[in-house]
């Protein structure tokens with residue numbers, strides 16, 4: 001059982017895309033996967049084809065109660081049942097929840113952690129909002145590992161440093177999360193992309209993970225609320241699937257033995 005917070009205070013770098021790509025890769029291995037949509041924009045929920053859920057992450061965070069998250073779990077609606085991660089749906093109401101949580105005299109950093117207690121998944125992926133605020137801190141408190149997603153662009157390294165520092169500050173208090181690594185997403189073939197990728201690779205060589213390329217198939221999959229494996233022979237889909245499989249493996253997350261591994265007699 002591992003939980004990973006997918007983070008960067010910048011929006012649009014690919015946190016949600018990487019969350020969904022890893023969720024699909026893990027589900028395809030037969031792992032039991034839970035996606036927690038902690039962003040008021042709720043893109044992970046949309047990507048998993050879930051709209052208008054009865055209970056959302058906002059209900060979960062409205063109170064500090066052990067196990068509250070389990071009541072909000074729903075199945076995603078990807079077509080292939082075997083590829084469906086579970087989801088705690090996001091909600092735009094979260095934007096108003098954050099200031100309310102700040103006024104909690106006991107501190108509200110660990111509401112998600114408390115709410116998730118008792119959850120039994122091989123892999124929990126927490127898609128964090130683009131900020132260093134209390135919602136993101138809740139994601140970090142609830143996670144064993146933190147994965148920083150970034151882009152091969154100017155100033156990206158400074159943003160990664162800032163995030164790594166926040167992760168370190170949480171870990172110094174409660175012993176987790178550890179930095180799982182830095183993944184560069186939307187890597188194109190331009191000289192500029194290559195330059196910034198090399199800069200990042202040098203600066204974060206200890207935490208370096210295999211990058212994810214910029215591919216139309218990736219944007220199409222999320223735009224159509226489908227996993228990459230449903231795109232058939234769409235050019236680039238296969239390559240994207242392999243990259244997310246490789247990323248899951250590099251994170252050491254493909255080794256968790258799920259029910260399918262048991263069926264196959266691997267353990």
Ligand SMILES: Nc1ncnc2c1ncn2[C@@H]1O[C@H](COP(=O)(O)OP(=O)(O)O)[C@@H](O)[C@H]1O
Nearest residue numbers: 011012013014015016017186213214215218219
């Ligand atoms: N590797 C990629 N190739 C092509 N498009 C991508 C890729 N990663 C992300 N995108 C697109 O970029 C946009 C922002 O990505 P998203 O995952 O929502 O970022 P974040 O969650 O960090 O805000 C989305 O429209 C997504 O489909």
Ligand SMILES: [Mg+2]
Nearest residue numbers: 015016039043
């Ligand atoms: Mg997002």
